[in-house]
Amino acid sequence: MIESHLPAYIALTFVLFSVVIPAFGLWRSELSQPLAVLGSGIAAGFSVYGFINYLNEGSIRYFFGGWEPPVGIEFVYDGLSGFFVLVINVVAFFVMIHSHNLQKVEFPGKEMPYYSLAMLMMLGFNGMILTGDLFNLYVFLEIASLSGYALIAIGEKQAPYAAFRYLIIGTAGGTLYLLGVGFMYTITGTLNIIDMAAMLPMLFESNATFAALILMIVGVGVKAALFPMHGWLPDSYTYAASTSTALIAPIGTKVAAYILFRIILWMFGIEITDAIAPLSYIVGVLACIGILYGSIMAIAQTEMKRMLAYSSISQIGYIIMGLSLANPWGFAGALLHVLNHAIMKACLFMISGQLRLKEGHSDISRFDDSYRIKYPWTMASFSIAAISMIGLPPLAGFFSKWYLALGTIDNSNWLFLAVVLVSSLLNAVYFFRVLEKVYMMNPEKGQKEPAEATRNEASASMLWPTGILAVSLIVIGFANAIIVGILLNIFPM
């Protein structure tokens, strides 16, 4: 009977561990991190099992307490939510392992609250994805956001300020979303997504639903850092502890993107979305501006975490642009990019954490060719992730670009096609710049003496997660036909 309760188990695992960690952590604070690894590991296991179960048996609708909607709340475990849950929980598992050596340096003495908050945030993210109820989604969104603000505030000196700024902007976004939900409830009398989707065709060309949709897109767009609502992101990602960034960056904006997928493609459907104004095209254009803006700003950065943060703005643009195309190839490309980008960014942010731990900084202008000798495996992982970000075959990043390109062509949308291509070049600029620093001697300083650079590689608890994620990019590249086959079946139209 485990299958039918699976959606609840995933969320409850995080509830359980957010309580267990303080309980044990008060006694022995060094137990917090292993418990967090255990919790996220169990959740990841459930997610893998659940997705296999979905492939064999189909979707699950889980009614809490047996109360069916509209009275009760349901969790919906279908292809889309299953896929997102799988991606975020597996990535979180690796980030939790990786944090083992970082915790003592980046948030000493705060291990217990930190990991408890991390579990709470994961609860929020999983809840947002799994719930089938718009208001319940808001509740989970706030759980995730509040714990997220706290996690970001645990960081460098500027982190509390960045977190406060995020709090203000994020709360405004959440409120706009809630306002949109209020509109929808007034119009339809339900909060359940499936019920609402059945009712919406009758409200074709309704100005009220249109307004609600815009409110929800803007509200969620803040969380997804959709241009021009991305202002909170660079500071938050830069100043937060490396583990927080590695956890939030690959996952947080993706979950917001998930809500956009659910609302635009599942609940409203693309016809109703575009009934009054070409809303999907506008969202796509914003995404494209974000893609170019993020890439150009990333080139201008010298701090690695900040560069990666701007890169995240750009990459989330790919996902939302693919969504806005609303055709099978664009959809498959966007979802594949959810997976690819989660892995690439987790890997890259984890590497920035490794460098901060070892060198005390992650300032690209101070990188030199001794890193090649000091951190051979770290830099090998970095190279793979970077080349995948640039999008060279056969690495995973190439294929999301390929399907997105096919999607833009199917819509005869040449502008978006050009953006996808140009952005890859910009990615190449900011990643090859780092590779040049690390793999080549400085022409002015000449060759390093061997004594200056001896092997000083990070510990196994850091190398394995980054290494596995990097290798998985190659595996996904070769196995993407299978993944995309599954994703194309998820496409709702």
Added chain:
Amino acid sequence: MDLSLVPLLAILVSLVVVVPIMLSSARPNLREFWTILAAVIKFVLVLTLLPGAMRGESVQLHLVDLAPGIPLALNADPFGVYFAVIASGLWIFTSFYSIGYVRGAGEIKQTRYFASFAVCLSATIGIAFSANLITFLLFYEMLTVATYPLVIHNEKKEAIDAGRKYLAFTLTAGLLLVAASALVYHYTGTLDFTPGGILSDADLPHTAMLLLFILFLAAVGVKAGIMPIHGWLPAAMAAPTPVSALLHAVAVVKSGVFAITRVVGYVFGVDVMGDYGLNDILILLAGFTIIVASLIAFAQNNLKRRLAYSTVGHLSYIVLGVALLTPTGMTGGIMHIAAHATMKITLFFCAGAIYVNLHRTEISNLDGIAKVMPWTMAAFVIGSMGLAGIPPINGFFSKWTLALGSLEGDMIFPVIILVVSGILNVGYFFPIIYRAYFKPGKGLEKYGEASPLMVVPIMVTAVLSVLFGLFPNLFFGFYDLAVDISLSLFNSAAP
């Protein structure tokens, strides 16, 4: 014997050998042994495919699906085998030459050099055996990435700038190829290279076809050095000379012209090319490149840069032959792939030997060097006269076939280009020979001929150039193979 795995093995052998090369970093002799071993095995593997190719057979292998409906697939067809034989055969000579060169010149990071070189060869053979555009794209990008460490090899400022320029050109080209491939997939639902073309049934409007062709041309024309997108090639001369010799005279740039031939003959098809008038663009661009590159070559005082511009010009001979859309012209173009390869590699080998031996790179410093390096300069004379089209060296033969091909298509303009270019070739090579043989040299007393590791490969490639010129069918029936490849493109299009 089942040959289906041979193309894959031929690609993998030089990829796998990277591991032992890296591990033998501290023992140079062992490390170089691996390179030579891989080169020989690769050549033998490619040769086993040759008899089948002579009979017009292809060896196909489907690996995994790279995307739904698009497999990672290899197809060692006659044209692919033809190119692979040239690239892998010359790799053996280049490997020996490289050993002499990097040790003589005391290059840094030699392990990286040999490892990258091996990956480049894998990518080149992969390009030769790609059965569809995605597989091709994969190896095309792999070649880009693997060549980069070789271009920046000495890590001086000039080399790093050249590397950036190289990446800017080739990565842009790769992206255009992504777009072009996606468009082809959208219009036809397939990406498989097919003799006679896959766009013949697409029935596209004229502008769409034209834009698609320009997209392809920009994508693969970069590596083929078509003007005005040739700029990376002279800059890439910052690389060590063996790299310039094999990659920037044979493997990389020939991958470009190979790709143009694939695009013209196997994606668009000769009928579509003719019907839409696309070949006229190609003829004009190629003609322009041949003449202008030769003129620029005059102005270069650096020997390698002069050779680079010469390469740009000669690559367009091949493009011109393909663009003529006549069977004989196509044969001439395909022949010139082999002919230019043996001659230009000889010339670059000579330039490298002069640099390692005498530390001279500028043409104005080459006075009298024939007295101390007689063998090297004799080879230089053969290579340069061959490029100018003087019989009996193989450059004459391919050029003659090209001229016949353009007359077959009732075109006189290409013939004029060929003649003028021949004169220009003599013009920019002769001063080098004159200086080396007839001007008195200074400060050469203590020097002798370069190391045998370099001189022997030079002599072999020079002799090959002459032998191919005298007997085009002497080795592997190359001329017949080129004729068969060319005819296959026209016959399949005819019905």
